[in-house]
Amino acid sequence: MRSETVRNEPVDTLILGAGAAGMMCAIHAAARGDRVLVVDHARAPGEKIRISGGGRCNFTNTGATARNFLSANPHFAKSALGRYTPRDFIAMVDRHGIPWHEKTLGQLFCDNSAKDIIAMLVGEMRKAGAELRLGTVLESIARKEDGFAATLGGEGAATVACRRFVVACGGKSIPKMGATGLGYRIAEQFGLAVTETRAGLVPLTFGEDVLAGFREIAGVAADARVSCGKTSFDEALLFTHRGLSGPAILQISSYWRERQPVRVAFLPDCDLLAELKASKRENGRRTIVNALGEILPKRLAAHLSALHGWSGTMGEASDRRLSAIAAALQGWDLFPIGTEGYRTAEVTLGGVDTAGLDSRTMEAKSVPGLYFIGEVVDVTGWLGGYNFQWAWSSGWAAGTAIAERTGR
Template sequence: MQPETFDTVILGAGAAGMMCAIHAASRGGRVLVVDHARAPGEKIRISGGGRCNFTNIGTAAKNFLSANPHFAKSALGRYTQYDFLALVEKHGIAWHEKTLGQLFCDNSAKDIIAMLLHEMDRAGCELRLATTLVSLERDESGFAVTLGGDGTARIHCRHFVVACGGKSIPKMGATGLGYQIAEKFALGVTETRAALVPLTFGEDVLSGFREIAGVAADARVTCGKAAFEEALLFTHRGLSGPAILQISSYWREKQPIRIAFLPGQDIHAALVSAKRENGRRAIPTVLADILPKRLAAHLAEVHGWAGPIGEASDKKLAAIAETLQGWEVYPIGSEGYRTAEVTLGGVDTAGLNSRTMEAKAVGGLYFIGEVVDVTGWLGGYNFQWAWSSGWAAGTAIAERAA
């Protein structure tokens, strides 16, 4: 029995895979997308609280981590956030901008999935779900592919695209399959770890955090040279919130993180003013004017900030301000891939063509999206990398088919 023939097989019906399929088929190439899940775009569906933070209006290469910080520039520069936004608007999807340039659907993330499926259908792509990759071998004219599950088949293709993501959120079926494929064809894989993930702490710190679990506060969180000003959230397991998720991509074991509450404000001046206005007020009460009440009470208790503010010397008030804007804590780990939004690291970009996403040493083999060692900040950047890298590979494939 002869195998089915496709120009391109794409492993992964996520953001990058579907975008790649749309463009790979744009000039008539026969394209098949396969995914082990029973629905396409599952990570899109759950993203942004169900409204999909589909891009960031300020996307630039500086918003990404990679062993090669220049690698992402080509794809991001040729298919930009404005290009994807034009596609969204073409489909009449209402959207809004939130803080720091983040763009969300007004209605539902399902609108983005429907848009991609419509474009795939219009381009003539075939989609097979509940289908697994059994084997992948290279031959003289392309790749021999064996599929299992609902889409059991033997297939031959000229181009094979790996778009199956990283290890984050294993309950959704995430695995390290993309890295295994890379290693099978002798491509390097950089160290991988959970990123955009809450940080955990030892019992000595955690016992205090439990008292204020659920409290959020604006802060500037720093690790090494990286710093982010957004909200942080105290949890029963440690720290979360946007500022913590962002810094988690830079944090390594045994490193401290520094937390500055009320960044940009002169806390010392505020305390001196409060002392002058009403010296009889207790220090915790004064702190509750500028910090969440439970957080103010907790910090005052931990550090012994008690008594009327009028009895505190200026030196003590300066020390309180310094502590509030220079609190150093040592995480012991993260919550791991279970809750991580993305995987840091991946297929080494040294082995890929930045313009086409094709493996330099294996013609016809492509890697796109999260599986590659390109990881964006929180806020729509990783989706933009999916759109841009998927477009780059799909366009390159279409040009060869023309």
């Protein structure tokens, strides 16, 4: 039985999840005086923010548009992303005096710590009057005539009546941090469809026949173009004891499906055949493996030479053989058997079907007052700050829509 001391609390908006999207929503939903309560099972807010970007949080990408996102409806994200842009979030960061820098491909990181972003969001929530309650779990949520009734357990145990309920509890990625499919179950409870979910931005795994060779070069990284179907990414890949990782692999993993090959092209912008012919002219006595070691990591060159039987000297290699070597280096087809799954996935692909949501407000079309934002929605970004921008944009869209309806 529940304790007699459990509080009965009325709030205007209850937000489930104190992550990037949930806190952003709270800041704006409370802007006109509504009572906003944010609850999370974790002991600290923004835990995924804290660990992101090697602890420095890749908080946005300057080039973020709907083209950088996967969804059953590729147009759905346009509204939120177009109305709350990377420039808007950068302005917020700048107002708080948080130093940042740009790495490659428009990726922005904190100079000091991801904790600066968390402190900014918590401070903005406090300023707006939103309440944050940690160590608190949602035990049940039900529709009532004038809104919703939620039963909360844990340290913040209470029964809460609210006019609006926002689901911002993320997807299934990184379960050791408490990630579950709760948001999807809530959607289904209220009659919303959920698309197929799977791990995204995740390392690829291979059978033992391939892994035996990969283990010999574990830790080796190389720039490459990694492709699956018509999609490709030019970034680094990393060989590991379990398979392939690195930015290019994480990116392509969101597009890869079982039984599909992944094509790796080393030095994709280089005329590799011309390079090999030049090397042959300069020193025909150099072995092929040593010549390849001049343009690729030496351990990788040795592995590929052994794999393909590239022995002998450059002088002994005909132009036809050099052409075959170049073609193999820029067209290496690999067949993953799976991924490392949600354990190491940065995001969850799929989620609450956008067909059931209003793209301007993130509100469920069939359930007034019910909102879904952030990763729980079927909108998944590329690696490089895009998913945080979706969190800021979708949280802003829902929060401002809620504030506009307060009538205050």
